[in-house]
Amino acid sequence: MTLHCNFSISNRCNVNGINNGIIIIPVILGISSVVLITIIIWKTCKMKQQRERAPVILLQDKSEPVRQLEIENGSLSTATERMLATKDPSLKQWEISPEHIVGNLEYMQSGSYGPMYMANILSLDGSGEVKAVFKSLHDNASAKELSDYLDLLKFHTKICNHESIVKLLGCQTERMPLYLLLEFVNGGNLLHSLWKSRETEAQAGGGELKLTERDVYSIAKQVACGLEYLTTKHHLIHGDVAARNLLIHDNLTVKLTGLSLAFDVYKTRTLSSHKAAQVPIKWLAPERIMKLPITEKSDTWSFGILAYEIITLGSPPYPELQPLEVFPKLQRNYRMSKPSNSSNALYDLMKHCWQWKAYDRPSWSELINKLNSWMNTADKVELLKVADDLDLDQYKQAAGVF
Template identity: 75%
Template sequence: MSLHCNFSITNRCNVNGINNGVIIIPVILGFSSVVLIIIVIWKTCKMKQERERAPIIQLQDKPRSLNRLGNEYETVTSTTERILAARDPSLKRWEIPPENVTANLEYMQSGSYGPIYTASILPMDGSGEVKAVLKALHDNASSKELMDFLDLLKFHVTVCNHESIVKPLGCRAEKLPLYLFLEYVSGGSLLHCLWQFREGEVRPGEGVFSLTEKSVYSIAKQVACGLDYLTTKHKLIHGDVAARNILIHEDLTVKLAGLSLAFDVYKTGTLSSHKAAQVPIKWLAPERIIKRPITEKSDTWSFGILIYEIVTLGSPPYPEFQPLEIFPKLQRDYRMPRPANCSNVLYDLMKHCWQWKPYDRPSWSELINKLDSLMNNADGVKLLQTADDLDLNQYKQAAGVF
């Protein structure tokens, strides 16, 4: 029997009369399969690396006990002198003597450890007089509070040394009263600045209030850089990423504040369920709402909520829902709709942060690169606007912040 071939352009044969397609198609399929296998292996390895890199924070119902000074926390009979003598020696180079406080303290508010003031100081680096925020340990502090405050000093001088985090300027740890000096951020809370711009309490185009699409990318990138630093350098999470915990200078430089949860993780490696639950639900990733282990990708979800806050000029997330309604909505794939003045590309980035599975969310390095790329083509002239009404008197109820 002879083998017949059709020598048309679309169906040629080799010299043995075998259709070229019989050879080419299996080769293409085989090559495609190899490429697919390589991609799957690469993604699997990448996911494994992210799991190994991401800090996993377990929630604890009871605080973990700590060994201090060779024993448990000192009892009330412990002397202040003994506790101060056992402070970390690295604090000594941050010590600011009383004579370097060059002006009277001005009271700001009450903090978790005691009163907070503004002051003018001469830092030990010889950089000249600067305005600072002074956090003081209150009078009659217990032994535990005293040691906690010393830990707080160590946390700030060890961890908080990044351009996008409020930096320490010095401390007083040798004798009572104990102080922590932090850099002063002129514009105050980002959330309050957004409200002021929305309410027309300042003239558009002035300093910190010149908020454009480009401003959004710039602010978001700075925050992402600070969060990336906490994760990669110190294996910490922030835990409460929100506009209320961002401070802003008049030149649109922003600083991460509100690091109390990161401080708790720094001390013990865990986070108490009670403190974790103090973060409003509307900013929480799904795994945090149901008290699963926390990773850096939990902060990524909150970062998407922060971007929503900025582009809406301080609107509360999910304004049409009560806090307890949020989780069932998220389970059914509900996500906040695109704000009117938000570009499609920025909204896509926000939705990427709101992926249900933590490891489907972008890494900080991916977000930083994306924001940097988008910022180059963003509108830096047109000011942000919103037509949505916001009753500031009812904000806490709408945001679930109490």
């Protein structure tokens, strides 16, 4: 039976007198269904592609077996000479001769492989004299330590070529002692700089780092770019994203450092549980606390904690909780409250990074785009201030950093 319109009541009929709504509404619903299904399929495929591209790092309970190195005639010096003679030939282009070192080496501190020094060098690209940090291998290094150090050099030549990562300037492998030369970042550690910029320090004239809302977004964006580079270019994770592992220049450019976990992943594609456990629990994503496989989204969680550190000028995460209290609270959907001087947008970003399920967290490209857009409208005049006091003597205990 055909339904006809009453022309005296409505004019929403076609020439045959059939109500247009009977035709249009099903068409609209059909088109909407097709669009919705298309969007769902597209998002599902995109998520699958991201998972396939993302590095998946497995934890191993046992330490990596030590590779036995032959020592001819019981001579460690002979083994050392052989390893240096057969080292990766690509290191040759990074060699800096003693003539390129300007003045004497100035001792800085003891590093994981040996003493660290500072000196000026003549750069390999001929741009002039630059300050460099010398990470040396100590004189009594074993054959295994020498092998690891040469692997570290190769890691730096391959990985450390991004503006948001401390760059390799050169090396010295022709003779002992060996040197790895990195760019010197004159602003020092970001966490310490944040502490100095707190309101009480600034009032006393001791604040060296002055941050605006726009600066916060700029720093966060630079870090996100560096982490995206590690993930997309090299399928690595950083593993310890925190203000303590960032160096800052006077012009507010930042450099990722603390790449020891990334170096281990670079060598074996796995991470020992012992080394992974050295990262303080307050910076860890839930899957890392539970010792599940690690992906780039584990770094994303830590990036949200870093954003909290920056906007609070160096406060410890979860200041009201002891480290061992954090995970049970997270399981009950607890998240840190919005810092007093944080914008709603930045706090929403932090909470997005703190999604329990890793695949619900934003990608690096999403974070970069958001931060970049906020920079255009953010306040670049008013300096950030924090009213609450920070007892630096108790910071380590509150943050769980020992």
